[in-house]
Amino acid sequence: MQSTSHSFKDNARAAMANPTLQRAMGNMRHGFLAKRLAAIDRLPEFDALRDRARDIKNHALEHLDVYLEAWEAKVVSAGGHVHWARDAEEARRIVLAICQRLDARTVTKGKSMIAEEIALNPFLEANGIVPVETDLGEYIIQIRNESPSHIIAPAIHLVQDQIEQSFREIHTQFDRDRPLVEPRQLVDEARGVLRDKFIAADVGITGANFLVAETGSSIIVTNEGNGDLTQTLTKAHIVVTSLEKIVPTLEDAQTILRVLARSATGQEYSVYTTVSTGPRRPNDLDGPGEYHVVLLDNGRSRMLGTEFQDMLRCIRCGACMNHCPVYATVGGHAYGWVYPGPMGAVLTPSLIGVDEAGHLPNASTFCGKCESVCPMRIPLPKMMRHWREREFERHLSPAAMRWGIAAWAFLAKRPKLYRWVSGLTANVLGLLGRAHGSFRNLPLAGGWTLGRDMPTPQGETFHRAWARRRPRGTHS
Amino acid sequence: MSARDDILDGVRWSLGRSDGDGAAERVRQRIGEHRRNPIPTRGQDNGAAALKRFIAEAEMVSATIAPVAAEADVPGAVVAYLASHNLPARVAMAPDPSLARIPWSDRPTLEIRRGAAHPDDQVSVTPVFAAIAETGTLMLISGPGTPTTLNLLPDDHIVVLRASQIVGSYEDAWDQLRRARERDGTLDMPRTVNFITGPSRTGDIEQKLVMGAHGPRRLHIVLIEDHG
Numbered sequence: 001m002q003s004t005s006h007s008f009k010d011n012a013r014a015a016m017a018n019p020t021l022q023r024a025m026g027n028m029r030h031g032f033l034a035k036r037l038a039a040i041d042r043l044p045e046f047d048a049l050r051d052r053a054r055d056i057k058n059h060a061l062e063h064l065d066v067y068l069e070a071w072e073a074k075v076v077s078a079g080g081h082v083h084w085a086r087d088a089e090e091a092r093r094i095v096l097a098i099c100q101r102l103d104a105r106t107v108t109k110g111k112s113m114i115a116e117e118i119a120l121n122p123f124l125e126a127n128g129i130v131p132v133e134t135d136l137g138e139y140i141i142q143i144r145n146e147s148p149s150h151i152i153a154p155a156i157h158l159v160q161d162q163i164e165q166s167f168r169e170i171h172t173q174f175d176r177d178r179p180l181v182e183p184r185q186l187v188d189e190a191r192g193v194l195r196d197k198f199i200a201a202d203v204g205i206t207g208a209n210f211l212v213a214e215t216g217s218s219i220i221v222t223n224e225g226n227g228d229l230t231q232t233l234t235k236a237h238i239v240v241t242s243l244e245k246i247v248p249t250l251e252d253a254q255t256i257l258r259v260l261a262r263s264a265t266g267q268e269y270s271v272y273t274t275v276s277t278g279p280r281r282p283n284d285l286d287g288p289g290e291y292h293v294v295l296l297d298n299g300r301s302r303m304l305g306t307e308f309q310d311m312l313r314c315i316r317c318g319a320c321m322n323h324c325p326v327y328a329t330v331g332g333h334a335y336g337w338v339y340p341g342p343m344g345a346v347l348t349p350s351l352i353g354v355d356e357a358g359h360l361p362n363a364s365t366f367c368g369k370c371e372s373v374c375p376m377r378i379p380l381p382k383m384m385r386h387w388r389e390r391e392f393e394r395h396l397s398p399a400a401m402r403w404g405i406a407a408w409a410f411l412a413k414r415p416k417l418y419r420w421v422s423g424l425t426a427n428v429l430g431l432l433g434r435a436h437g438s439f440r441n442l443p444l445a446g447g448w449t450l451g452r453d454m455p456t457p458q459g460e461t462f463h464r465a466w467a468r469r470r471p472r473g474t475h476s
Numbered sequence: 477m478s479a480r481d482d483i484l485d486g487v488r489w490s491l492g493r494s495d496g497d498g499a500a501e502r503v504r505q506r507i508g509e510h511r512r513n514p515i516p517t518r519g520q521d522n523g524a525a526a527l528k529r530f531i532a533e534a535e536m537v538s539a540t541i542a543p544v545a546a547e548a549d550v551p552g553a554v555v556a557y558l559a560s561h562n563l564p565a566r567v568a569m570a571p572d573p574s575l576a577r578i579p580w581s582d583r584p585t586l587e588i589r590r591g592a593a594h595p596d597d598q599v600s601v602t603p604v605f606a607a608i609a610e611t612g613t614l615m616l617i618s619g620p621g622t623p624t625t626l627n628l629l630p631d632d633h634i635v636v637l638r639a640s641q642i643v644g645s646y647e648d649a650w651d652q653l654r655r656a657r658e659r660d661g662t663l664d665m666p667r668t669v670n671f672i673t674g675p676s677r678t679g680d681i682e683q684k685l686v687m688g689a690h691g692p693r694r695l696h697i698v699l700i701e702d703h704g
């Protein structure tokens with residue numbers, strides 16, 4: 001995927017001025033956040049399981065080379081194939097070669113962030129193969145020519161009317177006056193359209209939440225069942241995944257699965273947890289004839305042994321973005337690449353470079369919420385600070401950002417930028433403080449808030465309120 | 477240098493791996509012992525407590541449950557379910573010995589086709605390998621008698637579960653699978669192990685929950701209370 005991370009500021013400004021996006025983002029709080037709390041309430045051992053989950057992944061990462069070899073041997077003995085890919089280009093070519101050998105015309109896809117990372121769809125299309133996204137959210141954004149704005153809820157930036165409109169534009173085979181007012185009707189329509197695609201497809205591509213060294217299995221977790229139809233009905237199942245997904249045993253996978261769904265959607269367990277090992281067996285009545293795993297590095301092996309190694313524990317649950325006031329304000333697209341929110345702010349500079357993504361680690365209020373909800377206990381704020389330090393050392397920051405007072409002067413002389421920065425701050429503070437009405441603690445302003453509470457901004461700056469209230473036709 | 481060697485060398489270099497540091501031995505041991513991590517209290521039930529928890533958890537995720545006293549009552553329960561949803565008396569059934577011994581001929585109006593699912597099948601009937609009380613989850617494995625498509629394609633999925641198949645945790649279920657595979661000498665994994673917790677759903681439209689995204693719209697469990 002082409003990155004626009006370098007223009008994070010412009011992206012964020014546009015996002016904040018987009019009322020539809022702001023309405024869509026509001027849905028997140030009542031959904032994921034409340035459900036997560038309820039699920040954790042029902043599992044008193046949740047925090048102890050987080051500790052264990054962290055330890056399992058640390059152990060696996062510290063022995064990654066040995067686990068990868070053990071896993072590969074098991075995949076091969078079950079009749080599968082492992083393809084190692086140093087970078088996105090290699091991974092794309094491997095997938096294409098498999099599809100071409102099987103004369104594939106259409107490929108169904110389960111949701112895969114690695115497929116987004118290697119920009120697989122445009123590459124397949126350019127080579128005459130039609131990729132069909134089958135996760136409902138992914139399907140919606142595919143027909144709208146957009147990219148995912150969240151790692152588990154790719155269409156979270158959209159409201160229902162926009163989805164209805166896209167279905168009416170694309171699904172021209174149906175009666176133009178059909179009712180599409182209920183989510184149920186939209187889901188049924190997509191179900192029908194995609195059913196035919198599942199059956200017609202030649203190859204099915206999924207991601208993997210885990211790779212199990214003990215058995216050579218890949219595990220996916222979904223609620224819709226699309227990843228299962230994708231891998232069961234086709235000639236070949238291709239898993240596109242990355243090397244840090246490895247866990248030692250099925251028991252280890254289970255421990256992490258106990259914290260995954262609860263952290264992600266607030267479910268106790270996802271509807272479908274599917275463990276796939278090799279191709280169909282000789283007497284099986286269905287299942288894929290071939291099983292391939294494309295194992296991507298793309299910069300991850302370089303993170304080992306550095307201050308960013310902990311990031312490789314990430315299980316892509318999305319909790320850090322669900323709880324991030326900056327993400328909730330600007331949405332996922334503003335981050336400009338595949339991975340948004342706090343995990344993206346740490347991972348993106350590691351994968352595509354700090355020159356391109358250096359703004360992202362600054363998109364934080366350091367409120368610490370992301371780390372406090374991360375099931376893998378990844379110290380996200382600390383790692384964002386590491387990036388800031390690195391950026392500082394490399395003198396990528398504008399000079400004024402190095403000295404607080406100078407920063408204010410810098411902004412004050414640039415009214416547009418000043419408005420943008422204070423707009424971002426007011427929005428974020430508005431969100432953070434809405435529950436209480438005021439702040440007891442303001443990041444970086446400890447002295448000021450010691451003896452008084454700072455009132456919560458109304459979520460709008462004076463500049464913006466003025467612009468809005470100004471009678472039409474007058475000029476400021 | 478191949479991509480494989482390049483990547484593995486990079487990993488070893490980053491980790492500062494040296495020969496003789498015992499990593500290979502540690503990994504072999506760790507994989508071999510299937511050590512359990514702590515299992516939450518709610519995953520430690522067995523017997524009647526596990527049965528009760530399984531029912532409560534499965535209903536919470538919108539599965540429906542019809543308890544019956546004996547195997548001979550299963551056909552009646554299936555027919556009653558089809559009638560209550562105005563479905564034709566026709567099912568696609570897993571060609572598995574555990575279902576074959578049920579007296580289906582007691583219900584001659586029920587049309588049964590045995591095999592993998594076809595796209596136009598409305599209802600499937602399958603056995604399960606085990607059920608997990610902790611989250612009301614069913615564990616189904618692929619094999620010659622249990623094609624995976626039956627779990628996915630039809631609108632209504634009916635499973636036949638014996639109370640004696642219910643275990644406390646996922647770990648208990650994996651142990652059962654390992655034992656069963658050792659018994660029949662098939663030491664490897666089945667191609668597919670499906671853990672299914674309620675019917676298919678999506679929240680992709682404004683986080684509103686809609687059932688039946690791609691997999692079955694309804695999941696119905698005929699539960700044979702064969703112990704306790």
Ligand code: SF4
Nearest residue numbers: 314315317318320374
């Ligand atoms: S960083 Fe933590 S909270 Fe964020 S997606 Fe990864 S595992 Fe989840």
